[in-house]
Amino acid sequence: MKAIKYITIFTMLFVFAGQAQTVKDQKIIDDAAEAKVMLLKADEGLKTFFDESAGYVIFPNVGKGGFIVGAASGNGVVFEGGKKVGMADLKKLNIGFQAGGQAIIEVIFFETKNALNDFKEGKFSFAAEASAVAVRSGLAFNAKYKDGVAVFALPKAGLMADASVGGQKFKYHSFE
Template identity: 55%
Template sequence: MKVLKSAITLVIIMMTFGVFAQNEKDQKVIDAAEKAKMHAEKMNIGIDQYFKNASGYVIFPNVGEGAFIVGGASGNGAVYENGTLIGMANLKKLDVGLQAGGQTFTEIIFFETEEALKHFKEGKYEFSAEAKAIALEKGVAANANYKNGVVVFVLPKKGLMADVSVGGQRLAYVPMNQ
């Protein structure tokens, strides 16, 4: 009986630590997302209107990408609905083509309507190879348009990458209450 109690206690401690560790990781992503949002708004590029008017958005503050013929990228982000944090997301990308190098960037995805945000929250969300991200530069955001209720902005951080490839991004959403 003592062994069973000890095993149960150990499992509870491990589960508690796992939740704590996950919450700590999520909090780091949330803090970085908030900093990325403030940085993007300070750039005076017109992105503040997207933050104000979108039904929701996802901020991936640190996406890492690397490639040599076959490439991949991944990142974790924070999901907001009407400006309120509602969950976390992760991004995975795999592509093949003429590419080499590595880079890090911030990616912000805006959902124009409640329907577009709902579609994202319902499960795995994928961008096709035709989806184009808009590099955040002065004046660019003000002239960007939604396509199928979604617009994607990228703010390069570090690195250099030559890329002529075909691939897509897969996004997953995890509500805060899980």
Template identity: 55%
Template sequence: MKTLNVIWLMVMACVLNIMPIFGQSESQKNKIIADSHKAKAEFIAADSLMKALFDKSYGYAIFPNVGKGGFGVGGAAGNGVVYEQNQMVGMAKLSQVSIGFQAGGQAYREVIFFESKKALDRFKNSQLEFSADVSAVAVKSGASANAKYAKGVMVLTMQKGGLMYEASVGGQKFKFKPM
């Protein structure tokens, strides 16, 4: 059984790291952009206080469709759009590999707010990586009022569907491509 888990981990790592990161067609990019606009509206609809976060943050990255699954070994992936001072500046890829007690699959949205240019530049230089101690706030009415920046970033998520025992953002890595 341990051999199977090691093989599964290696396969997931290869899939998440070898897949073309930005090989989408123009129509796929346009769909991701449209989905990010819809996700932003849904974040604000779920918690009206988030409008101020979108307006006042230095920048943000929206991942409108993140898929996550696993059984002992898991992975997550999603594509998103990056904004600097409310202007679209690029596309991003999220990937995650995890090991531990987990089972199932889920789909969710994720938004990362950047408090400063320095924090956004770390992301744009693909130097932002979430460790196991980073947590995300699940969006519901008023939840963003308690969210705080940690090392210049704040992460909020919104469940779309599925059932999974485990929902951390630890281990996430990002790649950025300017427009």
């Protein structure tokens, strides 16, 4: 009887833990869909990137903040061929001139399947001097891939004197 009780409790905890992760992931997926709409509304030139890239990752809520020492963090959804294939985590810690806090949408486009696979395999991080193109009407039409990657950022709230994405590290989690 005691064994059945423990098995039941363990099963319930396992089910609820799985649902909590699913609920969290679903919220991020919903936020990413909304972020894509906002990005396209801000600059319709991004449509070409969404349509023609080998894949992309949308981080709908990246929080950045710092005063001399700064950090950034966010969760996103990875798409390949227009289909959701997994989730990603973004982390950054840096030292240098910066002040304030900001919430942004960040999207990373991968020009080739090899560049996307490098991201998925954990072989991808930005060089120290890398920066994102700020999303404003018309800028995406002239934007180009650099080393197989193009990065765009759309500020949501806050103000921060730092536009760099250099030093960001990523983890990929497949849905499979």
